[in-house]
Amino acid sequence: MPSIIKFLERLGTDAQLRHASQEELAKALEESQVDAALGAAIIAHSTSADELYALLGLRPMFHTQENPGPWPLPPGVAGDVVEKEKQKASPAEQAAL
Amino acid sequence: MSTPSSTGSLACVGIGITLGSHITPLARSHIEKADVVFAAVSDGVVELWLKEMHPDVRSLQPLYAEGKHRMETYRGMVDAMLTEVRAGKRVCGVFYGHPGIFAWAPHRAIKVAREEGYPAHMEPGISSEDCLYADLGIDPGAAGCLHFETTQFMVYRRNVDPSAWLILWQVGLAGEQTGHRFATGPAYRQVLVDVLARDYPADHEVIIYCAATLPFQSPRMERIPLSQLPLADLTAAETLAVPPARKLEADSEIQARLTALDLVPA
Ligand SMILES: C[S@@+](CC[C@H](N)C(=O)[O-])C[C@H]1O[C@@H](n2cnc3c(N)ncnc32)[C@H](O)[C@@H]1O
Numbered sequence: 380m381p382s383i384i385k386f387l388e389r390l391g392t393d394a395q396l397r398h399a400s401q402e403e404l405a406k407a408l409e410e411s412q413v414d415a416a417l418g419a420a421i422i423a424h425s426t427s428a429d430e431l432y433a434l435l436g437l438r439p440m441f442h443t444q445e446n447p448g449p450w451p452l453p454p455g456v457a458g459d460v461v462e463k464e465k466q467k468a469s470p471a472e473q474a475a476l
Numbered sequence: 477m478s479t480p481s482s483t484g485s486l487a488c489v490g491i492g493i494t495l496g497s498h499i500t501p502l503a504r505s506h507i508e509k510a511d512v513v514f515a516a517v518s519d520g521v522v523e524l525w526l527k528e529m530h531p532d533v534r535s536l537q538p539l540y541a542e543g544k545h546r547m548e549t550y551r552g553m554v555d556a557m558l559t560e561v562r563a564g565k566r567v568c569g570v571f572y573g574h575p576g577i578f579a580w581a582p583h584r585a586i587k588v589a590r591e592e593g594y595p596a597h598m599e600p601g602i603s604s605e606d607c608l609y610a611d612l613g614i615d616p617g618a619a620g621c622l623h624f625e626t627t628q629f630m631v632y633r634r635n636v637d638p639s640a641w642l643i644l645w646q647v648g649l650a651g652e653q654t655g656h657r658f659a660t661g662p663a664y665r666q667v668l669v670d671v672l673a674r675d676y677p678a679d680h681e682v683i684i685y686c687a688a689t690l691p692f693q694s695p696r697m698e699r700i701p702l703s704q705l706p707l708a709d710l711t712a713a714e715t716l717a718v719p720p721a722r723k724l725e726a727d728s729e730i731q732a733r734l735t736a737l738d739l740v741p742a
Contacts, residue, residue, distance in 0.1 A: 384525050391496020391691035421692040428690050437520030441540035442712035444579040446547055
């Protein structure tokens with residue numbers, strides 16, 4: 380496992396490290412031989428992880444997994460509403476499908 | 477239910493929100509024991525971590541594309557998982573947070589797999605909703621809590637209860653009706669503000685929330701007046717929490733009925 384991933388897994392699992400001070404984090408990073416630039420991005424404790432993503436060459440990922448519809452779907456794209464269910468449901472229920 | 481033509485199976489599991497912190501022992505076991513793992517996570521580092529747990533992790537991210545209809549992407553996820561199930565594989569779909577919360581493909585894949593006679597199971601995970609309660613110090617039982625997908629909340633008439641919390645998901649996509657965009661802008665959010673203004677004052681404080689996906693991050697908890705929402709910096713990851721604007725209103729008639737019942741000898 381690359382040392383950075385191993386370190387992050389440890390950070391997410393260890394109650395003391397998860398809420399450690401910047402000094403304690405720096406010490407743990409030094410011991411785990413994480414690259415200095417990556418380590419600095421971790422120590423910054425920011426709300427954003429953009430610096431780490433940039434260093435690892437990672438692009439932002441897509442988040443959406445839900446379609447709030449029902450909207451008219453383009454031809455060839457099938458929706459969630461099964462025809463049978465659609466006929467049975469009242470308009471209010473259809474909105475929730 | 478039909479008789480399956482192979483011994484395939486499907487488990488959709490949640491990996492939680494924060495790397496390392498939220499994965500359950502059972503979710504990890506599903507991942508490790510699978511023949512093939514499909515990944516729909518929202519953070520590249522989390523995906524790298526997942527790849528350390530299994531030699532055959534296939535990212536579902538390439539199914540997304542700007543301009544492609546989201547339903548096509550989600551159907552592609554279902555097809556990718558079911559193709560391997562039908563080929564007799566033990567398949568694990570890994571989704572960020574909880575696999576069944578605001579996530580279409582896992583529910584659909586499990587439904588179709590079961591209809592075809594394959595064993596299929598959903599394993600819960602820690603959702604961004606769970607993180608929100610912890611970070612913002614909200615107990616949904618205290619005054620009640622309503623959850624909506626933001627666009628659905630806007631385009632359908634819903635009963636808002638301003639004495640409860642209101643949680644709006646996918647707020648960065650507010651008003652997105654085309655199905656193929658991943659963000660909308662201030663003008664769309666102004667429409668959301670106008671919808672909310674039917675029940676909340678313009679200066680009502682709302683909270684933009686984003687839980688930590690990496691264990692060194694701090695959660696984003698930005699409090700702003702409702703009227704400033706259009707200009708806020710939002711991505712697809714944030715949730716909007718609207719605190720109650722009113723006290724709970726007593727239903728004196730029901731209270732009197734219950735009191736009368738208390739006086740009836742048992
Ligand atoms: C498609 S849903 C998936 C939710 C996921 N299944 C879960 O259990 O959290 C995406 C929406 O979830 C919420 N969300 C996802 N990640 C989040 C985070 N780190 N912090 C706060 N909300 C988040 C946002 O409302 C976002 O628009």
